[in-house]
Amino acid sequence: MHKAHITVLGGRGSIPVSGPRFARYGGSTTCFALVVDGIAIAFIDAGTGLIDTATHGVRLASSVGLFLTHYHWDHTQGLSMFEELWTGACDVCVWGPDDPKSALERAISPPLFPVSIVDVPSIRFASADGPIEIGGLVITPFAIHHPQGACGYRIDGPHRSVGIVTDHEAGTDIDSGVLDAIEGVDVLIHDxxxxxxxxxxxxxxxxxxxxxxxEAAEAAGVAELLLTSHDPRRSDSAIDAMVASARKIFPDTDAARPGMEIPL
Ligand SMILES: [Zn+2]
Structure with a gap:
């Protein structure tokens, strides 16, 4: 049986931040490494946390899957500085909703970036439209509500399951499609x-x-809740206060911070 976990590399939303006010919950934008037997075989999102693998002791496989939730900058910008891709040390297969190739070509190419990412030989693209098995993990995309469209991912590991819903605008009614997808997961990582x-x-x-x-965690029968996509202005102490408020309603709540490990 494989041993697997998720390492949080970034839990900040919208733009990266830095400074002493953000020391504990971090300033890097959304990125989660999926680690099997000590090696990162995949990532959910490529925010600026993607370049912090070594900082958090995450060792890379020679070929990794990158599962993007959507193409807003805070979820893709780390790829532009992911040295192992540009040097060819790591092959990356990018999965994402609709057309990840054209979306990343627009985001990471002149005049917005000096060189074009689609010209890198070690990158390829696939549309995330159904469950994908990688390294003994099953990664299942599902639609969430976000401008320009986005997906969340459910990750079923050897022992536990995790739902990741990074950028989701909840409506007045709880989204039944999201609830079905995350039903009964052990941990919900939610915007x-x-x-x-x-x-x-x-x-x-x-x-x-x-x-x-x-509300989503309770409706889906989730055991633990991890809050993420922290507002770029929300300091460590403000996130502590938010977590304290949340725990009054849902005691097993915490907030995502780089280096945190979630067993799978
Ligand atoms: Zn977004």
Missing amino acids: AQYLPEDLAAHQGWGHSTYVHAI
Whole structure:
């Protein structure tokens, strides 16, 4: 039986931040490494956390899958500086909704970036439209509600399952498609960019509050909740306060921070 876990490499939403106010929950944008038998075989999203593998002791396979939830910059920008791709040390197969090749070609090519990512020999592309098995893990995409479209992923490992819903604007009713996909997972990693009082000014921006995350966790019978996509202005102490508020409703709540490991 394989031993597997997820290592959080980035849990910040929208833009990376740095400085002492963000020391514990980190400033790198969304990236989660899927590690099997001590080697990262895949990633969910390629935010700026992707370049921090060595910082967190994550060793790379020579070929990895990259499962993108969508193509907003905070989920792709790490790929532009992922040295192992550009040097050919690591082959990357990019999975994502619709057409990942054309989306990344627009984001990482002149005039927005000096060179074009689609010219790199060690990258290839595939559409994420059904369950994919990789290294003994089953990774299943499902649609979530976010501007320009996005997907979440359910990861079923040898012992436990995890649902990842990074950027999701919850409606007044809980999304039944999302609930079906994450039903009974051990851990739900869910967007909690906003506090309830932030919501009125950010309708249509594509994010949830920690209360929405709790509602989804409760409705889907989830054991543990990990809040993510932290607002770029939310300091460590403000995230502590958000987690404390959340624990009054859903006690087994924490917030994603780089280096955290989640057994699979
Ligand atoms: Zn987004």
